[in-house]
Amino acid sequence: MAHRVINKRRHVGLQQLSSFAQTGRSFLGPVKATKFITDSECHESVLISSTVRLLEGLDLTCAVGQLLNEAVQAQNGTYRIGTSTLLFLVGAWSRAVEECLHLGVPTPVIVSVMTEGLTSCIEAVVPLQVPVYNVFDHMDSTSIVDVSLCPFPSDPGLLKEKRDFKDAISQLLSTYSLSGRHAESPKFFRTQAKVETEKNTPQALQNGLSTDSFCRKSALTHSRHFSRTDNSHWINRPDGFLEQCGLTPRTSRCNDLVELAVGLSHGDHSSMTLAEAAVRLQWQSVSLRQANSKTPFMFDMSRILTCCLPGLPETSSCVSLGYVTVVPMSSIALIKELQGQPFRVILIEGDLTESYRHLGFNKSVNIKTKLDSGKLPEDSAEELWTTSVLQVLIQFDVNLILVQGNVSEHLTERCMQSKRLVIGSVNGSVLQAFAEATRAVPVAYVTQVNEDCVGSQVSVTVWTSPHDINRANRMAIMLKTEGINLITAVLTSPVSTQMETKKDRFWSCVYRLYHALKEEKVFLGGGAVEFLCLSHLQILAEQSLNKENRACSGWLPDSSSWMASSLSVYRPTVLKCLASGWHEYLSAVMFNTATHPSAVEASTFIQHHVQNATNSGSPSSYILSRCSKLSSGLFHSSISDNLEVVQKVYDTVTPKTEAWRRALDLVLLVLQTDSEIITGLAHTQINSQELDGVLFL
Numbered sequence: 001m002a003h004r005v006i007n008k009r010r011h012v013g014l015q016q017l018s019s020f021a022q023t024g025r026s027f028l029g030p031v032k033a034t035k036f037i038t039d040s041e042c043h044e045s046v047l048i049s050s051t052v053r054l055l056e057g058l059d060l061t062c063a064v065g066q067l068l069n070e071a072v073q074a075q076n077g078t079y080r081i082g083t084s085t086l087l088f089l090v091g092a093w094s095r096a097v098e099e100c101l102h103l104g105v106p107t108p109v110i111v112s113v114m115t116e117g118l119t120s121c122i123e124a125v126v127p128l129q130v131p132v133y134n135v136f137d138h139m140d141s142t143s144i145v146d147v148s149l150c151p152f153p154s155d156p157g158l159l160k161e162k163r164d165f166k167d168a169i170s171q172l173l174s175t176y177s178l179s180g181r182h183a184e185s186p187k188f189f190r191t192q193a194k195v196e197t198e199k200n201t202p203q204a205l206q207n208g209l210s211t212d213s214f215c216r217k218s219a220l221t222h223s224r225h226f227s228r229t230d231n232s233h234w235i236n237r238p239d240g241f242l243e244q245c246g247l248t249p250r251t252s253r254c255n256d257l258v259e260l261a262v263g264l265s266h267g268d269h270s271s272m273t274l275a276e277a278a279v280r281l282q283w284q285s286v287s288l289r290q291a292n293s294k295t296p297f298m299f300d301m302s303r304i305l306t307c308c309l310p311g312l313p314e315t316s317s318c319v320s321l322g323y324v325t326v327v328p329m330s331s332i333a334l335i336k337e338l339q340g341q342p343f344r345v346i347l348i349e350g351d352l353t354e355s356y357r358h359l360g361f362n363k364s365v366n367i368k369t370k371l372d373s374g375k376l377p378e379d380s381a382e383e384l385w386t387t388s389v390l391q392v393l394i395q396f397d398v399n400l401i402l403v404q405g406n407v408s409e410h411l412t413e414r415c416m417q418s419k420r421l422v423i424g425s426v427n428g429s430v431l432q433a434f435a436e437a438t439r440a441v442p443v444a445y446v447t448q449v450n451e452d453c454v455g456s457q458v459s460v461t462v463w464t465s466p467h468d469i470n471r472a473n474r475m476a477i478m479l480k481t482e483g484i485n486l487i488t489a490v491l492t493s494p495v496s497t498q499m500e501t502k503k504d505r506f507w508s509c510v511y512r513l514y515h516a517l518k519e520e521k522v523f524l525g526g527g528a529v530e531f532l533c534l535s536h537l538q539i540l541a542e543q544s545l546n547k548e549n550r551a552c553s554g555w556l557p558d559s560s561s562w563m564a565s566s567l568s569v570y571r572p573t574v575l576k577c578l579a580s581g582w583h584e585y586l587s588a589v590m591f592n593t594a595t596h597p598s599a600v601e602a603s604t605f606i607q608h609h610v611q612n613a614t615n616s617g618s619p620s621s622y623i624l625s626r627c628s629k630l631s632s633g634l635f636h637s638s639i640s641d642n643l644e645v646v647q648k649v650y651d652t653v654t655p656k657t658e659a660w661r662r663a664l665d666l667v668l669l670v671l672q673t674d675s676e677i678i679t680g681l682a683h684t685q686i687n688s689q690e691l692d693g694v695l696f697l
Contacts, residue, residue, distance in 0.1 A: 011101060013670040014094045016064040021091025023058065024051050027084040029589040030267025034501060047497045050504045051083035052076050064670060071666045075659055080511040081652065082659035088588065089663035092581035097671050100577050105570045107675045108563065111668050113574040118664050120540065121533040122657050127620045128524045128532060129653060132516055135257040136283050136297060254522065254650070263525065263650035264512040267593075268505050270317070275509035277319040278304050278487050279517075285321060285485050299517050302429040304510060305488045306503055309476055310496035317492045317502075322480035323430050324463055324488040325423060329473055334416055335460055343400040343421075343458040346393075346449055347431045347442040351405035352424070354385035356445075386411050389446045393420055396454050400479075402426045402434065421460065433486035434458070434479075457481055463490070515652040523656065525649035527589060528623050530582045535610050535619035537579035542614075544572040583607075 026033035032049040037057035039045075048054055051072055060069045068090065072083050093114075100110050254260050257276060265272035282304070283297050307324040309316070327335070350356055389411060393401070399420045407424035415422045431442050438455025463476035476490065491502045516522045523529045587602040596602040613619040627648070 011098065011671070011674045013064045013674045014098050014667070016062060017068060017094040017667065017670055018091045018098075020058070020060075020065060020068055021087050021094065024054055024084060024087040025091075025588060026592065027051055027054070028088050028585070029592040031593050032084075033592070045497060047495075047501050048504075049501050050508075051087045053500060053504065067666060067670065071662050075655075075662055079515065079652075079655035079658065081508050081515070082655040085585075085656065086659040086663045088585060089581055089660060090666055092584040093578070093664055093667045094670070095584075096577040096581050097667055099580070100570075100574055103573055105573055106566055107671060109566045109570045110574055110671065112563075113567065113571055114578050114664060114668065117537060117540070117575050117578045118660060121536055122660070124536040124620070125523065125529045125532050128529055128623065129521045130524060130648075130650065131253045132255075132260060132520050132522055133253070134255045135260055135517070138256060139280065139283070252648075254648075259648075260516060260522070260650065261509075261513060263648050264516060264522070264652070265509065266512075266525075266649075268509060270314075271502070271505040272509040274317060274319050274489050274491075274506055275513055278489055278510065279513055281319060281321055281487055282485065285483075285487075289483055289485070299514055300485070301510070301514055303433060303486050305427060305430065305486070306506065307476060307488050307490050308499045308503055309490060309492045310499050311494065312492035314493055317490060319487060319489050320463075320478065321487055322478050322484060323426075323433075323486055324476055324478050324490050325426075326474040326476050327421075327423065329475055331416065331421060331477075332462065332475055334419060334421060335462060335477055338399065338419065338421070339461055340459070342456060343460055344396070344398050345400040345402060345434065345438060345440055345455045345458050346396075346398050346446070346453060347435055347440050347455070348401060348403040348405075348444070348446070349428075349431065349442045350403075350444050351407070352389075352401065352403045352411065352422070352446070353406060353408045354382050356405070382408070382410060386414055390414060390418060392446050392449055394418075396449060396451060398449075398454060400458055400460065402431060404428055404431055430486060433484055434481065437481045437484040455481075511655075512652055515655055516650070519653055521653055522650040523653055524623070524627055525651035526627070527586050528627055529651060529656070530585055531606070531609065531613070532619050532623055534579050534582040534586065534606075535613040535622075537575050537582070538610055539614055539619070541572045541575040541579065544568075544575065 026035070027049060034047045034049045035054065036045050037048050037053065046053075048057070055069050055072055058065070060066055068087075071090070072086060075083050075086050097110055097114075101107075254263070257280065261272050261276035261279075279299055282299065286297055305323070307326065309326070386408065392398075393415070401415070401420065401422045403422065403424045404426055405424065407422050412422045434440060434455060435442055438458060440455030441453040443449055443453055458479060458481045461478050461480075463478045478488075489506055491499065491506060493499055493502055583603065583606060586606050587599050590596050590602040590605070591599045596605060613622040616622040
């Protein structure tokens with residue numbers, strides 16, 4: 001039975017994917033071009049440099065747009081990184097699939113070969129994984145490093161003796177640059193380093209650190225064009241490839257936190273410096289609290305917070321141990337009056353309002369409340385409740401209330417009058433951290449408070465100077481207590497439209513470190529992994545042209561003879577189209593980082609190295625050899641004679657490979673959806689013609 005030829009002009013979904021993906025092309029690589037997003041209703045603008053923010057500003061009401069958004073949100077929700085790679089590959093592989101259709105490749109063949117081709121690539125890049133372990137062994141848990149960028153250092157005389165840490169981190173950051181002439185130099189840092197030895201005293205940490213798949217079940221199993229079979233072994237690898245991969249010595253291990261942070265910074269030195277400081281500070285905090293514990297340190301993302309302060313100079317950005325938040329200026333007088341005094345605190349889960357009831361609360365029926373006096377004001381219930389709350393606070397001498405939800409404005413005013421501070425909208429992890437450090441017990445209602453629920457020894461101070469009031473007329477304060485495992489990254493910028501970008505970039509760096517430490521492995525970065533995928537697919541495509549491989553009929557034993565013969569004919573074409581996605585990816589990265597003046601020149605450069613890698617017989621060995629000689633990635637043009645100063649570039653493992661999978665799954669899903677529609681329309685047209693013939697007769 002002849003296979004139906006698909007009308008390739010009707011694949012609108014693939015064209016839409018390609019169009020959407022093109023908008024995020026500039027977000028690829030270490031040098032990200034920012035975009036302005038303007039709200040059509042309020043006419044406010046914001047600078048963005050992330051795929052998630054971009055899609056939030058696009059009209060994605062069409063079905064393909066919604067699928068793309070779901071794929072990106074799934075990647076972001078699970079890993080918080082890799083969305084730019086996902087978006088770009090969606091576009092590149094959409095164009096690759098369109099090219100396959102233009103060449104007459106049947107849809108089932110495209111789906112089968114591309115799926116197994118990507119699986120083979122993920123297996124092939126395993127030799128480029130770098131083990132990560134013991135990164136904290138070189139650090140002293142009793143040494144506190146203070147790298148200050150604050151605009152008002154406490155003792156300028158300390159600058160002369162605070163150089164060691166600053167020199168180390170600055171030298172590492174200055175040697176790492178994938179961004180060519182656009183590299184952001186860290187020389188603007190006014191960095192101080194202070195190393196003090198404190199013996200078994202958590203108080204030393206109070207100064208803080210301040211610095212400048214879809215589900216992996218295939219979504220493609222319900223189409224008439226796709227029949228999943230156990231064909232994981234159909235790929236005929238180059239002679240001795242697995243043996244070479246197994247015998248190829250792994251790259252040098254990464255056992256230093258600074259080296260890991262520099263390698264994962266991807267050109268964003270300032271954000272990664274903050275992220276690395278957060279990890280280091282949390283490790284020191286945990287080590288001091290658990291001095292005798294043999295439990296390995298696990299970086300806890302839930303104990304990292306951000307506080308954005310627009311209107312302040314970027315040099316005010318820092319990482320501090322404790323909870324930094326903003327409060328109205330009306331609270332500053334009270335805070336200054338009570339500054340230096342220990343606060344007694346209670347923690348409220350939920351809202352602190354008269355009408356709040358916990359989730360699952362069932363209001364009693366057939367119960368009426370009768371007031372004794374008919375002259376009470378309409379808000380008597382609110383007033384009575386406020387009075388009862390104040391009585392509890394006075395009874396237990398509480399002068400600080402942290403509330404997870406909303407707070408009654410009337411209660412806040414009454415508390416200020418009685419010299420008590422109420423802070424609402426507090427993150428749940430903040431409540432948990434203060435509960436652990438102060439022995440306070442979170443409650444749902446103030447009426448549940450007893451002496452055992454009250455924590456103590458919390459300090460509240462003004463974080464910034466009186467002249468550093470941000471545009472919202474609010475000021476930052478810091479809450480601390482001894483032994484707290486909570487870190488706040490204070491992000492500042494004189495331009496308010498940049499705050500979202502700074503926040504996104506900081507969290508990207510934090511999550512790169514988190515996944516690297518959690519998995520205890522990273523990829524060699526700088527294009528090495530994508531280049532190996534490209535070279536690997538090129539070798540497989542060339543092998544497929546061999547007559548012996550063409551005659552092989554054992555790839556899909558459960559499929560029809562038509563499927564097997566189609567694979568023989570079209571396999572090289574599909575593999576080359578899949579490889580073109582990696583080629584386009586590498587060209588875009590090189591062009592964005594200004595290492596080559598044009599995409600054409602970058603493409604020529606890449607093809608030259610692909611040919612060298614394939615001629616070597618072992619692309620992985622070629623890449624490892626070249627990475628050992630080149631700084632700043634695989635395609636940097638300069639070779640370092642001093643291997644000791646070469647700083648490797650790293651990438652996360654699972655977030656990257658899952659971004660690949662999600663991108664290809666989405667493209668093939670849209671391909672099959674289009675094909676289903678086109679096939680259905682073709683059947684409808686045929687049936688209509690047959691019906692017309694019957695009626696005519």
